[in-house]
Amino acid sequence: MKQTAGQHPNRRPYSAAVPGEAAALRPPSFLFWSAVHVLCCLVSAALGFRFSRLLFLLLFSPASHHHNHHHHVHLVRQPPAAVIPFPPPPPPAVAGRVGVGRHGIRVRPWPRPDPAEVARAHEILVRLQKEQRLRYGVKDPRPVVVVTPTYARTFQALHLTGLLHSLMLVPYPLTWLVVEAGGVSNETAALLAHSSLPVVHLPFHEDMPVLWNDRHRFEARMRLRALRVIRERRLDGIVVFADDSNVHTMELFDEIQKVQWMGALSVGILAHSAAPDATAKRQQRASEQETSPLPIQGPACNSSGQLIGWHTFNYLPYAKKAATFVGDGVTVLPTKLEWAGFVLNSRLLWKEAEGKPNWARDLDEVGISGEEIESPLDLLKDASFVEPLGNCGKKVLLWWLRAEARYDSKFPSRWVIDPPLEIVVPAKRTPWPDAPPDLPYQRIANEGGHVEKHVSKKVRSYRSKRSSRNKKKHETHVDTQVSEMSSAQEK
Amino acid sequence: MGSGIWVLTLLILHSVFEGIAGQEQELNHRTERISGSAGDVLEDDPVGRLKVFVYELPSKYNKKILQKDPRCLNHMFAAEIYMHWFLLSSPVRTFNPEEADWFYTPVYTTCDLTPSGLPLPFKSPRMMRSAIELISTNWPYWNRTEGADHFFVVPHDFGACFHYQEEKAIERGILHMLKRATLVQTFGQRNHVCLKDGSITIPPYAPPQKMQTHLIPPDTPRSIFVYFRGLFYDVGNDPEGGYYARGARASVWENFKNNPLFDISTDHPTTYYEDMQRAVFCLCPLGWAPWSPRLVEAVVFGCIPVVIADDIVLPFADAIPWEEIGVFVAEEDVPKLDTILTSIPIEVILRKQRLLANPSMKQAMLFPQPAQPGDAFHQILNGLARKLPHDKNVYLKPGQKILNWTAGPVGDLKPW
Numbered sequence: 001m002k003q004t005a006g007q008h009p010n011r012r013p014y015s016a017a018v019p020g021e022a023a024a025l026r027p028p029s030f031l032f033w034s035a036v037h038v039l040c041c042l043v044s045a046a047l048g049f050r051f052s053r054l055l056f057l058l059l060f061s062p063a064s065h066h067h068n069h070h071h072h073v074h075l076v077r078q079p080p081a082a083v084i085p086f087p088p089p090p091p092p093a094v095a096g097r098v099g100v101g102r103h104g105i106r107v108r109p110w111p112r113p114d115p116a117e118v119a120r121a122h123e124i125l126v127r128l129q130k131e132q133r134l135r136y137g138v139k140d141p142r143p144v145v146v147v148t149p150t151y152a153r154t155f156q157a158l159h160l161t162g163l164l165h166s167l168m169l170v171p172y173p174l175t176w177l178v179v180e181a182g183g184v185s186n187e188t189a190a191l192l193a194h195s196s197l198p199v200v201h202l203p204f205h206e207d208m209p210v211l212w213n214d215r216h217r218f219e220a221r222m223r224l225r226a227l228r229v230i231r232e233r234r235l236d237g238i239v240v241f242a243d244d245s246n247v248h249t250m251e252l253f254d255e256i257q258k259v260q261w262m263g264a265l266s267v268g269i270l271a272h273s274a275a276p277d278a279t280a281k282r283q284q285r286a287s288e289q290e291t292s293p294l295p296i297q298g299p300a301c302n303s304s305g306q307l308i309g310w311h312t313f314n315y316l317p318y319a320k321k322a323a324t325f326v327g328d329g330v331t332v333l334p335t336k337l338e339w340a341g342f343v344l345n346s347r348l349l350w351k352e353a354e355g356k357p358n359w360a361r362d363l364d365e366v367g368i369s370g371e372e373i374e375s376p377l378d379l380l381k382d383a384s385f386v387e388p389l390g391n392c393g394k395k396v397l398l399w400w401l402r403a404e405a406r407y408d409s410k411f412p413s414r415w416v417i418d419p420p421l422e423i424v425v426p427a428k429r430t431p432w433p434d435a436p437p438d439l440p441y442q443r444i445a446n447e448g449g450h451v452e453k454h455v456s457k458k459v460r461s462y463r464s465k466r467s468s469r470n471k472k473k474h475e476t477h478v479d480t481q482v483s484e485m486s487s488a489q490e491k
Numbered sequence: 492m493g494s495g496i497w498v499l500t501l502l503i504l505h506s507v508f509e510g511i512a513g514q515e516q517e518l519n520h521r522t523e524r525i526s527g528s529a530g531d532v533l534e535d536d537p538v539g540r541l542k543v544f545v546y547e548l549p550s551k552y553n554k555k556i557l558q559k560d561p562r563c564l565n566h567m568f569a570a571e572i573y574m575h576w577f578l579l580s581s582p583v584r585t586f587n588p589e590e591a592d593w594f595y596t597p598v599y600t601t602c603d604l605t606p607s608g609l610p611l612p613f614k615s616p617r618m619m620r621s622a623i624e625l626i627s628t629n630w631p632y633w634n635r636t637e638g639a640d641h642f643f644v645v646p647h648d649f650g651a652c653f654h655y656q657e658e659k660a661i662e663r664g665i666l667h668m669l670k671r672a673t674l675v676q677t678f679g680q681r682n683h684v685c686l687k688d689g690s691i692t693i694p695p696y697a698p699p700q701k702m703q704t705h706l707i708p709p710d711t712p713r714s715i716f717v718y719f720r721g722l723f724y725d726v727g728n729d730p731e732g733g734y735y736a737r738g739a740r741a742s743v744w745e746n747f748k749n750n751p752l753f754d755i756s757t758d759h760p761t762t763y764y765e766d767m768q769r770a771v772f773c774l775c776p777l778g779w780a781p782w783s784p785r786l787v788e789a790v791v792f793g794c795i796p797v798v799i800a801d802d803i804v805l806p807f808a809d810a811i812p813w814e815e816i817g818v819f820v821a822e823e824d825v826p827k828l829d830t831i832l833t834s835i836p837i838e839v840i841l842r843k844q845r846l847l848a849n850p851s852m853k854q855a856m857l858f859p860q861p862a863q864p865g866d867a868f869h870q871i872l873n874g875l876a877r878k879l880p881h882d883k884n885v886y887l888k889p890g891q892k893i894l895n896w897t898a899g900p901v902g903d904l905k906p907w
Contacts, residue, residue, distance in 0.1 A: 098680070098801045100657045102733040105741040108826035113750040120833040121716050121752050127837050128771060128844070129712040136710035254710075 133171060138257040143173040143237035145230060145346055149222035150244045151181035151208045152188055154405035157415055159244040160191050167242070168195055170253045175200065175235060179222040181208040190414050202229060210325045210407050216335050219243075220373045223339060224366065231349045231363050239346050241339040241376075245401055252397035255389050256343045261357055262380065263389040266298030267341040268399040269313055271331050296396060297334065298341055299388035307388050312336045327406030334400055337375040341398075343389070344376065359385050522849040523842070525816075529809040529877060533851045534865055537872035538582045541879055544591035545578050546626050552598045552618070560604050567784050568601040568610060569696040570677070570867075571644040573858045575599075577868045593673075593875055594632055594641040598622040601647045612653040614907065616666050616899070619643070619653075621907040623668045637894050638672040639885035642875060645669075646695065648780040650676035652685040655779065660685055667898040671885075673878065675871055677782050679804025686804060691874040694806040694867060697787040699857045705764035709793075716752040717832065718770035718794065719743070720763055721785075722778070723755075739799050740776050742825040750829060767792040771840070772818070772832055776800065787856045790816075793847050795840065797832070799825060807855060807870050809877075816846050 146167060150160060167174055176199045180188050183203040192199045204222050209215050223241060230239065238256050242248060256263060300309040313334050315322075323332045347353035348360050359382040366379055377383045390397050412418075525533055553575065557563055563572060575597040578584055585591050600615040627633040633641065645651045651669050652660035661684050665674070670687075678685055679692035686692075723744035725735040732741055747753040755774070760766065767773055773789040777800035786805065789796040796817040798805070805813045813819075818835065820828055846852065854865040862868045887893070897904065 098682075098737075100661060103738040103822075105732060105738040105745060106823065106826050107742060107745040111746040111749070111826070113752065113829065117829055117833045118752060121829075124833065124835075124837055124840065125714060125716065125771065128840065129714070131841055131844075132710060132712060136708075 130171075138254060141172045141257055143175065144170060144253060144256070145235050145237045145239045146174060146176045146242045147179070147223055147226040147230075147239060148176065148242050148244050149179045149181070149204075149219045149226075150188060152185045153208075153407070154409045154411045155403065156187065156244070157191060157411075160188070161194070162247070163242060163244045164191070164195050164197075166248050166250075167197055169250060172253060172257075173237075174198070175237065177202060177226040177229060179204050179226050181206060181218070181222060187414060200229065202226060212323055212325060212332065215326070216374075217372065220339065224363075224373060227349055227363060230346050231351065234350055235346055237346050239344040239349070241342065243340055243400075245403060246340055247399040247401060249397050251395075255395075255397055258389060259343050259345060259387060261345050261348055261360070261387070262376070262385065263343045263387045264299040264307070264310075264393070265341050265343065265389050265398065266296050266311075266393040266396045267338055268396040269295040269297060269334055270399050270401040271295065271313075271318070271333055294396075296393075297338055297400075298390075298393040298396075299386070301388055301392040305388070305392050307384065307386055310337060311393070325407065326404045327409070332402040332404075334402075335374060337377065338400055339376060340400055342376040342386075344379075348379075357385065523845050525811060525846060525849055525852055527808070527810045527812045532810045532873055532877075533855055533870070535869075535873050535876075536864065537869055537876050540876040541583055541592045541872065542585040542590055543578055543581075543583050543593045543595055543872075543875075544585055544588040544632075545575075545595050545597065546630065548597055548622060548625065552622055556599045556602045560602060562604055562608055563599065563602040565698060566604075566608060566610075567695040567697070568646040568677075570646045570693060570858055571599055571601060573696065573860065574644050574675070574868065574871070577862050581862070581868075581872075583872060588630065588632055591632075592640065592879055592881070594626075596622055596626060596641065596643055598643075600645065600653070609655075610647065612647055612655060615647070615653045616663075616903040617905055617907040619651075619666055620668055620903060635887065636671070636881075636885045637887060637892070638669065640881055642673040642675055642691075643669060644675045644693075646677045646693070648678060649685040650674060650678040650690070657779070663900065666903075668894060668896070670894060673875070677806070678780060679806075679808070680781050680800075681802040681804060683802070689878065691871060692804050692806045692808060693871060694787045694856045695782060695784045696858055697784045697791070697856075699859045702764060702788065702791050702857075707765050707768050711769060713769055713771050713794075715754045715766065715770035717747075717754065717772045717774060717797070717828075718766060719753075719755040719774035719776075720758055720760065720766075722757055725779075735779065736777050737801075737822055739822045739825055740778070742822075743774065743776060743799070743828065746826050747829065752829060752833075764788070764792065767794050770794045772797050774799065775817075777803070777822075786817075790847060790856045791853050793844065795843050795847065797828075799828075806867075807874065810870060810873065811852070811855065816843055816852070818843075 148160075148163065150156060167176060174197055176192075176197050178188065178192060178199055179202045181204050183205055184201055189201060192201060202225060204225055206218070209218055227239070229235075238259055240253075240256060252265070255265070295313055296311055297313055298311050299307050300311050302308050313336065315333065318331055318333055321330045323330045347356060349363050350356070351362075360380055363379070366373065371378075373379075377386070380386070524531060527533075553572075557572060563569060575595075578595055578597075588594070598618060600618055601610045601612075603611045603614055605611060623633065623638070643651070645653075647653060648655045649657065649660035651665045651674050652663050653666065654660040654663055664684050665687055674687065674690045675693055676686075676690055677693055677695045679690070680686055721740075722735075723740045724732055729735040732738065735741070743755065747755060754766075754770070767788060771794065773785065773792075773794040773796055775783060775785045775789060775796045775798050777783075781800035781803040786796050786798070788794075797820060798813075798817050799820050799822060801822050805811070805817075818832070820831060824831065851865050854863065855867060855870050858867050
């Protein structure tokens with residue numbers, strides 16, 4: 001590499017030592033010219049640049065100094081005095097087109113990228129990558145069915161848009177089943193309308209619980225609902241459980257094409273800790289020295305690549321600091337085996353399918369009579385037939401992350417502020433005190449239902465120079481804000 | 492009933508042949524056969540078409556030099572050493588010089604290295620001359636033809652001109668003693684003193700093992716449009732600019748340093764080979780000499796070479812149709828390089844990638860150890876075989892002399 005990129009960085013270290021240089025001339029003209037040379041050197045040293053070029057320009061240059069060539073020749077690394085065309089280069093020593101010697105460095109007048117060209121280059125890249133995929137990628141790709149449980153909340157726009165863009169990049173035919181808790185809402189529908197993917201928006205007519213343990217079970221039931229729809233409609237393809245807050249790589253969708261019936265992947269767990277204290281840090285450092293810094297859930301294989309067990313999440317470092325409800329300030333932990341780490345062939349769910357293995361349970365029997373479904377392994381009679389993917393779990397293809405705002409946090413509908421705020425005056429005092437308030441749920445738990453009016457209504461009214469109509473609008477806006485705050489207190 | 496059976500057998504045979512043709516078509520869809528101006532010659536086998544006699548020179552011409560500096564095995568001029576080793580154990584070698592078509596002289600002229608690894612050519616003319624004097628006195632075959640059926644491997648910057656600086660090389664010209672011999676060299680430029688008619692241009696040596704270990708899966712999408720790593724200005728030797736690369740590299744930098752499509756810099760990344768496999772076009776501009784190992788690397792990694800070197804003669808030009816494989820840009824068109832590259836029709840780019848994907852193309856650029864069929868060693872032998880049979884007038888009449896043994900600079904005549 002050095003040899004190629006270097007291309008002789010110290011190309012001519014011995015030019016002085018070349019033997020056989022032409023012998024110097026001895027006539028007196030030599031002395032004259034050397035005196036002129038010394039004089040010129042002194043003048044240059046005084047002036048600070050090689051003035052001989054300027055001299056040549058003034059004395060010898062033709063009138064064609066300002067020709068309007070498309071790429072006129074000028075040297076870029078001159079002293080900032082002028083853009084000077086070269087004195088004519090020495091005549092080429094060879095009777096050919098290409099001459100040895102000094103050449104100009106051609107720079108076009110506005111060397112900036114042309115957006116039309118950049119767009120064309122991107123089209124070329126897209127076409128080439130498609131060709132590459134055809135040639136080297138998966139043969140006979142199967143469609144992908146994505147199952148996502150969601151519900152309308154503050155961070156939904158953030159997570160769902162991210163997932164939407166990831167799915168738009170998937171090069172295989174895709175069907176997206178979005179199961180929404182609390183029924184179909186306009187918020188979610190508006191977000192999903194941004195893509196041209198075929199989306200099946202399924203309502204789930206119960207509200208999302210607040211406690212994390214309840215929530216994990218609830219989501220499992222939502223996913224089962226989606227699996228039942230797949231079974232009814234006999235959707236074909238590979239089922240991926242993509243939670244809206246997870247991060248997926250594109251290689252994931254290439255890797256799952258290899259699955260026969262059921263596959264397991266490695267999921268990197270990004271269980272962030274909000275504010276670790278000293279003891280937790282010490283514990284973390286001690287544990288990090290033994291294990292890898294990123295906890296990973298997924299299949300465990302023996303040396304011949306067969307599945308022998310599962311890597312699950314180690315709860316010990318987080319024993320006292322787990323989040324119990326949404327919006328808690330501490331770490332959110334995953335379940336033992338996340339749904340996201342499994343993929344199925346949708347034919348496993350159908351009533352009858354060719355070659356369907358007998359180690360899978362019939363979907364109609366699953367989940368009835370209060371059975372708790374924790375992970376897709378509960379859909380199987382025998383978990384040893386699961387295929388490990390991603391180089392037997394060594395490659396992490398997706399990351400699990402749960403970042404949620406407080407469960408009672410409010411956000412403007414569809415993240416549009418309508419009517420737009422005309423004047424925004426910063427309130428001298430914020431409506432909420434500096435210390436984080438007790439959350440309503442906690443307060444209820446502590447004080448047995450006693451509700452305090454904790455926060456004073458210190459909202460400044462807006463001053464408006466506009467007409468009374470606008471004033472009314474603003475006041476109603478303020479009023480709703482205040483009323484929302486009070487209703488939050490009373491929950 | 493009989494005719495029914497005939498029809499059935501005909502149908503079966505037809506479908507079988509269709510299947511075979513279909514498979515071949517599919518193979519052709521992925522790669523294309525490469526045929527240059529000499530025809531479809533990349534896969535020819537030279538064994539049996541020529542015989543090469545290897546002179547036994549004293550080890551001061553080859554082994555001792557290599558022992559003094561084993562770095563010669565890894566730099567880009569290592570082809571001369573590997574060619575020697577290949578010929579020693581090749582089936583084309585003959586121990587009977589009377590039946591030989593070609594004679595090879597193993598002299599390592601590019602192995603006198605500076606501490607930083609650059610070869611010094613100052614003693615090379617004397618070394619070559621001394622070797623020729625040796626073979627002409629010990630064997631009669633040099634004098635028989637004055638070297639017309641001898642070939643020499645001279646992989647230095649300007650071939651047998653034996654100098655790294657172009658003006659000096661042109662001044663010296665090709666070593667007079669080699670006027671009638673066939674030169675196997677990396678340098679190639681049309682209408683240049685240092686390329687004589689009938690020379691065989693070869694690729695520079697690039698380490699095949701190293702490149703193999705850096706291969707990435709072929710379905711990694713190519714997302715870099717144009718890629719280049721190397722110098723743009725040679726501040727040490729050309730402080731004012733304009734000499735190095737005839738200003739072409741500097742022009743590339745000044746025009747495209749802000750262009751997001753061009754991933755160009757003077758970095759030395761450890762992922763150089765991997766990045767080339769993620770790029771669509773790789774720039775191969777001239778440096779102090781028009782050739783560089785970048786061409787070999789681009790071909791091996793499937794990146795379309797963009798050659799910016801006027802009048803360059805690329806390796807094995809009669810066997811490989813370089814016009815169809817690479818993109819040639821004149822040095823004066825460098826400011827328009829982005830327009831040129833983005834306006835190439837997509838079918839043309841796809842065809843170039845298919846041609847590059849042909850494994851015989853990649854093999855022809857490499858010097859693997861041990862030699863494999865279709866590699867650069869075999870292409871050199873094929874080139875030599877295509878020049879056979881020798882013309883009658885290469886054999887001199889007794890007493891006829893063409894070469895002037897005292898021609899050339901005085902310094903060359905000193906013994907080595």
